[in-house]
Amino acid sequence: MFCSYKIKLFLLIVMSISINISHSQTISIVEKATLPAILIQSSGIEVVNKNYIWSHNDSSGNPELYSFDSTGTLLRTLKILNATNIDWEDMAKDALGNFYIGDFGNNTNNRQDLKIYIIPDPATILVDSVIPQVINYSYSDQFAFPPADSLKSFDAEAMIAFQDSLYIFSKDWSNPYNGYTKLYKLPLLPGTYVAELIDSFYTGPGPPILYSITSADISLDNSKLILLGYNKFWLFSNFTGNDFFSGTTELFDLPLSQKEAIGFITNDELYLTDELVSGFGKRLYYLKILPDPSTIKESENEALNFTVSPNPFSEKITISIGSKEAGNYTLTIYNELGQKKWAGFQEGNC
Secondary structure (H helix, E strand, O other): OOEEEEEEEEOOEEEOOOOEEEOOOOEEEEEEEEOOOOOOOEEEEEEEEOOEEEEEEOOOOOOEEEEEOOOOOEEEEEEEOOOOOOOEEEEEEOOOOOEEEEEOOOOOOOOOOOEEEEEOOHHHOOOOEEOOEEEEEEEOOOOOOOOOHHHOOOEEEEEEEEOOEEEEEEEOOOOOOOOEEEEEEEEOOOEEEEEEEEEEEEOOOOOHHHHOOOEEEEOOOOOEEEEEOOOEEEEEEOOEOOEHHHOEEEEEEOOOOOEEEEEEOOOOEEEEEEOOEOOEOOEEEEEEEOOOHHHOOOOEOOOEEEEEEOOOOOOEEEEEEEEOOOOOOOOOEEOOOOOEEEOOOOOOOO
16 A cells, blocks of 8 residues: 655744844754843853853953853853953864864954963863963964055964864955954964964955954864854865865855854754844854754655655745555654744545
């Protein structure tokens, strides 16, 4: 016996506080909370779990890290001793849980005191302060401080730890704008180094506020890299080793605000924050990367097979479910937040 049911679906609209996203897109973003009062200029985050996040201020703040939960409640303050916050711009975490705090903000491109502070996993620090180890570094291709306007690409606001190295992504201030982020490599160990320029990526034609990189993170399984901007992010996948720009690149738009920090919760879920500017911002956002329903593939098992048409689709989709076994079958559709969103009808019976 072969039973066939045809279910007709129309696109559902997922609405958040600041953006509408249809199921033909592949992300959703919702505002979660207002950040703790101390975090006026959240410029880097590290996510411990869905309810525990670390962050810091940029040059407006003290040399301290702050942890908070998903409601924006401040949980802990950790002082970084023997350190200064000239312009802290991002954090990274290695496989052992060590934190790396990037004091490499360099808007004027004239700094010669770039640093990265290293501290052990804060969960292992039982007091309210820690003395860090330090990486001092310079860029292999910078020879003037500052360089000519056309070469001003030595600011940085983004960093990840991957395998045995740190990777820094530059923020471009060149005039005329060249639209590239440069990728530099450093050892994870304390010391003094020259950061090796290993690659670059063209983000777009400008203006800088819309195409410059402000944060980065790599997924827990090291399969996805995200570069963040004020109103968009770039998702890199299917790369080999540290050749991050060699695989698949996808660009996603976000509501415009001064977003300067992003961190993976799981391989498909992230938190991001924005800074307070003109009374707007200082928020925690939840972002989820969704499979694109317009590229649903046929799947089958011993009992059922599915046919999707048209494939890809933009406005309407028909799913035909076939079974060689008699019985009642229920199709339930949930949105990306786990909410039941659709109850269908069937054509045909057994």
